[in-house]
Amino acid sequence: AQLALERDYEAQREIETRYRVLLEAHPAPLLIVSMSTGRIADLNIAAAEMIGATRAELIDAPVGQELDGRRRGEFLENLAKLAGSDPLGGIELTIRRSRRKVTVTATLFRAAGDRLLLCRLGEAEAQRTRVDDTA
């Protein structure tokens, strides 16, 4: 029984490691947000850099404290709706710390009785066009 427990523990640790590697390997800045608490459950380093804080500061922070929508506090529900209907549809949000605009697309999934949003942050269209123009 002790051996079986150790095997379970190892298998669990391995999935956690794979999860962490995938989160960092994704080419986009990613946030995982809990729909029930509105808090950032996890994020990759690219997302922390885009927001302008450390991962440690951002984990468990209310996402509305870091990102701002046109109508305050509604963007999570809007992202969840969009994720269901149009997986490529994005919402434009503003990073509070830098006032930089970003386009956020999301995938909704369920885990442990909660709804979670996997959010990809990207350059907002207008900024991207500007960058292209000066290229």
Next chain:
Amino acid sequence: AQLALERDYEAQREIETRYRVLLEAHPAPLLIVSMSTGRIADLNIAAAEMIGATRAELIDAPVGQELDGRRRGEFLENLAKLAGSDPLGGIELTIRRSRRKVTVTATLFRAAGDRLLLCRLGEAEAQRTRVDDTA
């Protein structure tokens, strides 16, 4: 104690779900390969489609049965070497089922006492500077 065990179980299931969502959310076809067994530990649906088989058929299959390098059986070690030195360097391999050429880039990581390779499959591009598996 029963409650704590249930919480552990729930937390573990949630990480597994997040892991699965991230594997599928990645824009590229991905394989996770064990360096110790040379077998495919996991893959996303995009990778299964690119290889031309189902996920169920490919999980736990020897990767050398599905992908072929210039010098048989050595490409895993070459990918691992490349992953350490040049994370953007790729190796050109051939999908055995379709004879289609793909460029594979990899990230090496350790989990549960094994070395694992996260491999991204991409279209082989003639115009891209290639690092072949004799490197």
